[in-house]
Amino acid sequence: MKGNSTGTRHHDAAAGPGMQHRRSARTDRNAIVTFIATTALSISLVFGIGVGAWALWSANFTDSDVQVGIGAKVGFAVGRIEVATTESASATAPAQVLNIPTLTSEDAETLLASTPVNGERTLAIPIRVQLRADGNLGIQYSAELPSFDSGTVFGESTIRLFPLSSNDDSAAVNACTAAAAPATQPPTEDVVGIATGDTSLTIATDYWCLTVVYTEGGTYTNVGEASASSTASPNADPSPTVTVDPTEIAASDSWQAYVVDSGMYGWVHTVTVP
């Protein structure tokens, strides 16, 4: 009888007493199950509990296209523009002071070997400052001017460090002349290389010119004297008006020495934020 639990009336009528008993039991059980199911559903509907499904709606969207980056950089380098190469020093950390050999003994030799014009010897050294500040960052920098001892070549010179408006190395070399030097030393502190607030990758180059105008000085005079005597017979003095000891000779001479006090210009930068 398996699979016939919902048998028809025809089947029931043909059944014996045993089957009739089982039919009555099934009928009662079916009625009770139906009653329970109906009641449970009613309860769940009325009280919102039990077997009913209760869902809260939601809607959403996703986006995975956006990428953001890190790795902003800053850079600061300064050096002399030479004919063939550029000597420079680069910063690798904040608040570094970059000392570049701006005025050396070789520069003094060059200065003193130059042809004086109106009694002045001049020297002009173009300097390049390279800057990079990504994103909102900016860079300020300062040039610390050295002091030279009086009595030295550079101590007796007029030295100016001033900015150029040149756009490239070649233009800076041409523009950097002693004649372009200002009468007074312009400020070299807190120069804004790259202003804050520009969110792009910003690379800039500033040009400066260091000029030296040397007027005589910065030397000291050496005087040397030498004498000698001889036991040999004196030569006849061709000048009868001068009486000298024919057995002694004497001579003296003098020369000048240049004292060079080399100067290191310190360059220091500051990274700025908006």
Place this chain on the structure above:
Amino acid sequence: MPAKFSPLTIAVSAVLVAALSGVGTTYALWNQAHSQTGGVITNGDLQLDNDAFSWQETTPAKSTNLASGTTAASVADFLGVNGDEVELRYRVTAVLTGDNLQAEVNVAWTPPAPTLPSGLSVAGYRVYDGELSQLVPLTALGTQSQPEPLESTGPGGTVSTQLVIAVVVRWSAAPTYTGDFTSTTVAESLTELPITVTLTQVR
């Protein structure tokens, strides 16, 4: 001959009795019939449409020259540095249809959550109205928020609201030093920010 109940029947009946007694109601059999013409059952609706994307620099220390864009690709070109902030803005339309329907907004990572590099963080999200007036202040990702207008009331009420969901990205890394003064390469590395914006019914 009394019916014999199976153990299953007895157990179910016991549960029913317990349930009835637990809620303190009475149970009675009565029945009444009444005929009525069929009514209309109106289904509600909850909808969230992503209308447009844009991004806007919101660096606190700046009030001018703020970077912005309208494409996802352009965000990658933003060179964030210490102190910078950008909002990734999703202009959406939220539609609520139903009686007394209320919904909340949530922004969360789309699993798996990305591992953000040091110096980059997502502070949370803000919600603005269509005119960019702030409705919800900075809220952590994964936390639902309740913008005021997300509620439909009255029979068959429908509310269609334009919102701007803004994911807040912040940078805190100090810049690195370089001797490269010619490169035009922007960021060293890019990080994906996969997010899911959800409108969830809460009533």
